[in-house]
Amino acid sequence: MAFFFDVTRGARLLSPGLGRSLRPSWADAVALLLLAALAVLAVHGVMRMRVPLAVLEARPMSLDLARLPFYALLTTLRMFAALAVSLLFTFVVGTLAARSRRAAALIVPALDILQSVPVLGFLSFTVSFFMGWFPGSQLGVECAAVFAIFTSQAWNMTFSFYQSLRTVPADLDEVARQFGFSRRQRFLRLDLPFAMPGLIWNTMMSMSGGWFFVVASEAITVGDTTVALPGIGSWLAQAIAQEDLRAIGWAVLAMAVVILLYDQLVFRPVVTWADKFRVELTAASSRPRSWVYALIRRTQWLRLPFALIGRVLQWLAEVGPRPAPRAPAVERPPGVLSRWLWRGAVAAVCGWAVWLLADFAVTHLSVAQVGQVLWLGCLTLLRVTVLLVLASLLWVPVGVWVGMRPAWAQRVQPVAQFLAAFPANVLFPFAVMAIVGWHLDPEVWLSPLMVLGTQWYILFNVIAGASAIPADLKEAAQVFGLRGWQRWRRLILPAILPFYVTGALTAAGGSWNASIVAESISWGQRHLQATGLGAYIAQATEQGDTVAVALGVIVMSVFVLGFTHLLWRPLYRVAERRFRVA
């Protein structure tokens, strides 16, 4: 391998360190240790997953504390596996949608809808499909679990990637075309680097979204039996069934530790590395920092694998015959015939879909049932709205206060982001205990649980917005004597509006998703339920009533989609146009 030890004189271009002496430093030792430990854990975990199903059923979940770290490891591995699949999906589908207008016309709305469908809706329908792949082995069930997590991660990543591909700066595009980049080269050297920042941010958000369904995705119902995959989710399910409060406490701790670990070891270094892909051409005032990244940069040996990956990518971009010079790719409008054929095909498929739905509706549903579901949807809507308003009233002032003080903002932002990433549903059992112990009405008191995990999005977005208010506007307000409510109305609220809308939109979507697990909670033998669409879907899933699940999921998706298009998007457009300060 010539390139590792290429010490061409005068080539100060190779990543500094490769040309210098290769004596290992202390940094190497530390990093190596970490890496080795992680590798061992990963291998151990994967090997454990290949056990036949019978063994799994024979050995039920135990709440033995010693096994908790191992369960945490397995769950994390599943989540990263799902992430890898999501990335692959993103690259393929995102690129397809960006390159072809027709494909985009189908894919983008599909992504939109899929983003709005509650995740648990997918689970019920896909389990048996995956079980068929690896009959009798645990791998089949693992695949179903990974798929469940995948469905909660993939859509916003694909959207972000598609958006990035569509907004590549025109002049960079011209450079690529002018030098005759081949398709592969263009993807690897222009599209992918440009899309990196957005993709990484969305990946982080997806990871935190995936944790929320960890309980549901690890306890898979197959026919009459429930298979509990070893992992934190099953641990929690078991603890809830046995009413073991201490076990839940340990699970909460384990989750917190895991989230902290992969944030520090994986995501922060990647974010720090990806800072160079940001296209703003001025050096930013606050650059992300990561001790792991700094550690790896200081090592001598451990940079080599990363350098190797870089070389492989470069080689990928260059291998093959030299591309012949091509005429400029002018997007010619499709011919009339092909346009009508396309429209005909779409119409035919739509017609078939409508017929299918109508058939389904007529055979299985009654008007009363649909009416009931719609009514339940309205109830849940009421809850979500009221709680979001309450959460806003609480966190917007706090967020503004924190955001205007940079020292506080620096400390509070990461905490708020961590809280947003942490799955709130693991804390539900405590709430249940409180409700039962104090004889509270579940209809009212189960509701705050829906926003428990999502209110933090409002907080940290408002903090970001408040810290972005330009200093000269604040000074002008001060000089002209704007105080109190005046200051809020004229300066602060308009300035944070775009950020607030972003946070509220995310919070609303998350709350709908959360309603499925928040409106119907078990604790041992007790079962608390509120009237609402989430409870309906949860109950139907438990009973295996696929028709009811389908109906509930469709209605919830319609509600979410409706609100996104009728309320949030227009509000965001207004906020962007009128109130964006930059």
Place this chain on the structure above:
Amino acid sequence: MTAITSPALIDVRGLRHVYGKGEGSHRLVLDGVDLRLPAGEIVGLLGRSGSGKSTLLRSIAGLIAPSGGAIARADDTRVAMVFQSFALFPWLTVLENVETGLQARHVPVRERRRRALQAIDLIGLDGFENAYPKELSGGMRQRVGLARALVVDPDVLLLDEPFSALDVLTAETLRSDLLDLWADGRMPIQAMLMVTHNIEEAVLMCDRLLVFSSNPGRVMAELRIALPRPRDRHDPAFRALVEDIYVRMTQPAPARPAAPASAAAGLAGVLAPVSTNAMAGLLETLAAAPYEGKADLPQLAAALHYEADELFPVAETLQHLRFAELGDGDLRLLAAGRRYVQAGVDQRKQLFAQHLQSYVPLAAHIRRVLDDRAAHQAPARRFRDELEDHMSPGYAEQTLQAVVQWGRYAELYAYDEEAERFSLDDPA
């Protein structure tokens, strides 16, 4: 593209380009342009914005397929382009950016490195190989752009307003460095084709100059510049040439071929959103000493610390509104302009309103429509659609902006930006 044998490196015949896709109105961007680029020449394309010169350059570069005409290149002539916005990849170092073109051609690593380092040395960026674009100033970024273009050994270098995004001093340095490299023959290129809107830069650098007229883009004049290099800005011959070009560019445009005789006739002119403050300022400067109502444009621009061609939009707008007159490279104050300068704030507005209604048909049209309607309101969309029948959406937006600004100053009508609506209401 037909194959035409000729000794020129690039031969363009009858190039036409039409804007507008599919059905709907079309706008002629380039109308029958001929261009010959032989070896050993620097050719400049000079013109106002909207004259299609960038379109021509991109057609030659192969980035746009023209609607008609032919572009012939002699024997696999290679071209490379330098961009106005530098167009560097932010995530690559200087060295990696320079290697971009070579990498696209699958040149092996060692040779690629060697050639890139050579180009960096040539262009004066030694020591910056590891820097990222965000660490560099504008001038250095453009040097990287130049190195990147030169390293692929092109025969023709295409430059798209390469110095217009730089400050005056940096641009000056880069220009003279480029000319030095050209004169010494240290660059592999045989010819350069440069687009610019700066008259002095064009005369400083080019051997041959094609002056373009706008809407549609046509070659108005072709000049040969035989001044010996290095050229001196203060040389009388230089100044005479600049003056001559001014005169050509400020000549009234020849009568446009019959525009559709519809109610919208006369609305088809693109307007530039020149600020009323700038107009007032120019009128006042013109009226005062030492000009006393008549000024030589290049001199006036120099005195005001403008680039000579930056005054064009303001001067042309004043001519449009009949406050001043352009001709023979001079700007002359008209009687109305003199009255404007001597009047107070309110009278100025009244005078401006009169001239706006008389000489800008679009403003008069808007006012008429508002007067005729019962509610005295009209959506902006209606006027924008009318404009888009005759020009691209970008120009339509620009024209609408101009007419909104002037109308508000003249208190001819009001505009609600959020509702995008014209009205006769008092904004209070």
